[in-house]
Amino acid sequence: MQADVEKLMAQLFTDRASRERFVADPASAAKEAGLSAEETEAVLRIDVRDLLTAARSYDNKRRSKRRSEFLLRDWWRAWRR
Amino acid sequence: MQTDRIGLGWRPALAAGIFDALDRIDVLEVIADDYLDAGSRERQALKIMARRMPVHIHCIGLGLAGAEEVAARRLDRVARLVNDVEPEAWSEHLAFMRADGTEIGHLAAPPRTQASVAGAARNLRKAAAIVGTMPLMENIATLIEPPCSTLGEPAWVSNIAAASGCPLLLDLHNLYANAMNFGFDPLQYLAEIPLDRVGCIHIAGGRWIEAPDHSKRYLLDDHLHEVAEPVYELLAQVAARTAAPLTVVLERDGAFPPMAALLDELDRTRAALAAGRRRQAA
Numbered sequence: 172m173q174a175d176v177e178k179l180m181a182q183l184f185t186d187r188a189s190r191e192r193f194v195a196d197p198a199s200a201a202k203e204a205g206l207s208a209e210e211t212e213a214v215l216r217i218d219v220r221d222l223l224t225a226a227r228s229y230d231n232k233r234r235s236k237r238r239s240e241f242l243l244r245d246w247w248r249a250w251r252r
Numbered sequence: 253m254q255t256d257r258i259g260l261g262w263r264p265a266l267a268a269g270i271f272d273a274l275d276r277i278d279v280l281e282v283i284a285d286d287y288l289d290a291g292s293r294e295r296q297a298l299k300i301m302a303r304r305m306p307v308h309i310h311c312i313g314l315g316l317a318g319a320e321e322v323a324a325r326r327l328d329r330v331a332r333l334v335n336d337v338e339p340e341a342w343s344e345h346l347a348f349m350r351a352d353g354t355e356i357g358h359l360a361a362p363p364r365t366q367a368s369v370a371g372a373a374r375n376l377r378k379a380a381a382i383v384g385t386m387p388l389m390e391n392i393a394t395l396i397e398p399p400c401s402t403l404g405e406p407a408w409v410s411n412i413a414a415a416s417g418c419p420l421l422l423d424l425h426n427l428y429a430n431a432m433n434f435g436f437d438p439l440q441y442l443a444e445i446p447l448d449r450v451g452c453i454h455i456a457g458g459r460w461i462e463a464p465d466h467s468k469r470y471l472l473d474d475h476l477h478e479v480a481e482p483v484y485e486l487l488a489q490v491a492a493r494t495a496a497p498l499t500v501v502l503e504r505d506g507a508f509p510p511m512a513a514l515l516d517e518l519d520r521t522r523a524a525l526a527a528g529r530r531r532q533a534a
Contacts, residue, residue: 172319173319173362173363173365173367173368173371173400174319174320174351174352176362176363176399176400177318177319177320177348177351177360177362177363178351178352178354180351180360180398180399181348181350181351181352181354181355181356181360182354184356184360185354185355185356185357186354209400210399210400213399213400214399214400216399217396217397217399218396218397220463220464220465220467220468221395221396221397221463221468222396223463223464224395224396224461224462224463224464224468224470225394225395225396227464228358228395228461228472229356229357229358229360232357232358233357233358235506236357236358
């Protein structure tokens with residue numbers, strides 16, 4: 172199901188331990204996520220380099236978002252004065 | 253008669269420069285998520301801006317193409333912002349943002365299947381019912397091919413547009429980055445999507461990055477660099493293939509250059525559009 176695949180991908184994008192388990196044994200990770208045989212076959216074809224690069228990019232985005240939220244708050248405070 | 257328009261993403265750091273250059277900017281695009289928790293004064297400021305010039309509200313956090321049904325409370329907040337600001341249009345991304353309580357924090361590509369087409373169409377109808385109008389939906393950049401996909405990206409985008417009736421926001425840098433990273437022809441992509449549904453276009457810049465083991469390169473859509481020449485060429489190609497007036501918005505999220513440099517990019521955008529229109533007329 173789409174929801175199970177998205178749940179697994181969200182975990183892989185956000186949680187290093189989940190990612191390391193997947194890279195070490197993707198078939199077991201897919202089984203734990205409740206994926207069907209067809210879905211498991213599809214996630215086994217994921218290029219680990221793509222996954223690790225995407226996860227790093229999401230991590231950078233989350234940090235950058237936190238920084239920009241502070242900047243926006245400062246801008247509005249200055250605008251109010 | 254309507255004409256092509258060139259706009260810029262509204263960012264607080266650019267405010268002074270934007271206000272000084274309103275004669276060279278036709279449209280402003282505001283990130284909705286920056287204002288969902290804003291007070292009445294901030295919203296009033298946006299409304300004043302929207303009365304002075306066309307404003308688009310651009311959402312990032314709804315996850316309308318995800319398997320989960322979009323929460324009414326998230327749409328209610330967008331509806332209140334749209335109601336307060338009265339923008340010309342609002343938009344979101346063909347992406348999922350969360351799954352089973354895990355927040356990714358940015359846009360992720362869902363499996364491209366008929367099931368996700370149907371799910372996105374359901375979410376889009378709900379969004380249109382609550383917010384009042386259908387959003388323009390944007391193609392996203394991804395560094396990883398969504399697993400379990402049975403449709404190519406252009407077919408998936410086209411099917412969602414057909415199933416929901418949504419207009420499209422065509423991000424040409426996202427298209428270019430995906431084409432570079434996954435080895436397809438961006439012109440073929442343009443040939444396969446319904447360009448007559450494109451209501452707005454994004455352009456932006458990015459940079460090349462490497463995989464952690466340095467064995468592979470990727471074009472990252474970071475909005476921190478100037479627009480690359482191939483993106484302008486894609487814009488000219490779209491202008492050559494469509495009859496309707498186009499609205500093109502330059503996105504820049506940081507590492508801001510002097511305002512003059514951004515205005516030069518807007519001029520370059522106008523030139524690319526004009527070149528495409530000339531090709532169409534020839």
